[in-house]
Amino acid sequence: MNNPKVKIKKITNLSNDWYKLDKVNFDYQLISGKWQNQNRESYNRGNGACILLYNSKENTVVLTKQFRMPSYLNGNDDGMLIEVCAGLLDEDDPISCIIKEVEEETGYRINDPIKVLEVYSSPGAVTEIIHYFISEYNSRMKISEGGGKEEETEEIEVLEIDFNSALKMIDNGIIKDAKTIILLQYAKLHNLL
Numbered sequence: 001m002n003n004p005k006v007k008i009k010k011i012t013n014l015s016n017d018w019y020k021l022d023k024v025n026f027d028y029q030l031i032s033g034k035w036q037n038q039n040r041e042s043y044n045r046g047n048g049a050c051i052l053l054y055n056s057k058e059n060t061v062v063l064t065k066q067f068r069m070p071s072y073l074n075g076n077d078d079g080m081l082i083e084v085c086a087g088l089l090d091e092d093d094p095i096s097c098i099i100k101e102v103e104e105e106t107g108y109r110i111n112d113p114i115k116v117l118e119v120y121s122s123p124g125a126v127t128e129i130i131h132y133f134i135s136e137y138n139s140r141m142k143i144s145e146g147g148g149k150e151e152e153t154e155e156i157e158v159l160e161i162d163f164n165s166a167l168k169m170i171d172n173g174i175i176k177d178a179k180t181i182i183l184l185q186y187a188k189l190h191n192l193l
Contacts (some may be wrong), residue, residue: 002018002032003086004029005022005025005028005029005104006026006028006029007026007027007028007035008024008025008026009026009027009037009084010024010025011023011024011025012025015064018045019043019045019046020043020044020045021041021043021044022041022042022044023039023040023041024039024040024041024042025037025038025039025043026038026040026043026094027040031083033075037098039184040125041125042126042127043125043126043127043129044127044128045088045126045127046088046089046090046122046163047088047089047128047129047130047131048087048088048097048098048129048131049087049089049094049095049098049101049130049131049132049133050084050085050086050087050098050130050131050132050133050179050180050183051075051083051084051086051098051101051110051113051132051133051134051135051183052084052085052133052134052135052180052183052184052186052187053084053085053102053106053108053110053134053135053137054134054136054137054163054192054193055136055137055138055190056062056136056189056192056193057088057138059162059163059193060160060161060162060163061160061161061163061166061184061187062104062106062108062112062137062158062160062161063081063082063083063084063159063161063165063166063175063180064083064084064085064105064106064156064157064158064159065080065081065083065156065157065159066080066081066083066155066157067079067081067155068080068081071111071176074114074160076078076176077133080174081176081177082159082174082177082180083096083179083180084144084176084179084180084183085098085101085105085106086101086130086179087100087101087103087104087105089106089131094114094115094131094133095115095133096137098131098133099111099113101180102135103143103144103146103153104146105146105147105154105158106146107142107143107144107145107146107147107158108137108141108142109141110135110137110145112135113133113134113135114133114134114135115131115132115133116119116132116133116134116183116186117131117132117182118130118131118132119132119179119182121178121179123164129132130179132179132182132183132186134183134187134192145158147160151161159174163184163187163193166184166189166191167184170184170185
């Protein structure tokens with residue numbers, strides 16, 4: 001934190017249940033030179049990683065479908081979202097995390113994911129950086145059914161979808177998850193499929 005225009009005065013923890021929510025009081029120097037006192041809430045859930053698994057020979061991608069409470073509370077009728085495989089880093093580095101998450105969630109074992117992006121998804125309120133990966137897959141890499149870890153209360157459906165159908169699912173509003181849209185568009189822009 002090296003911005004001379006920011007002077008943090010006080011950080012008050014508001015919640016530390018599932019993740020950490022802090023209220024930050026700080027002074028911010030405006031372009032005019034005047035200092036202004038501001039308050040912001042900052043939600044820290046840790047950093048994450050996500051991946052698009054794609055099969056260039058079959059023109060397919062592997063996505064997941066699971067219940068997401070915040071989306072349910074904000075108008076998603078059944079709370080189900082179609083997403084790329086993803087998870088929090090916890091104590092892992094991004095590559096170790098995504099290799100583990102792919103196996104747990106999708107049942108595929110991958111070796112060499114390629115990092116393509118690093119994104120703040122909602123920087124106005126959330127500290128999280130998501131590390132974006134891609135990796136080719138094929139049927140020989142499938143070692144289990146996937147579905148997530150029961151002890152993490154995960155119930156994940158694994159979907160293998162034609163790439164062009166996945167792109168249409170963005171257009172018709174079936175896919176609404178930002179990281180999934182970003183990686184599908186990345187694949188399209190870079191002619192992966």
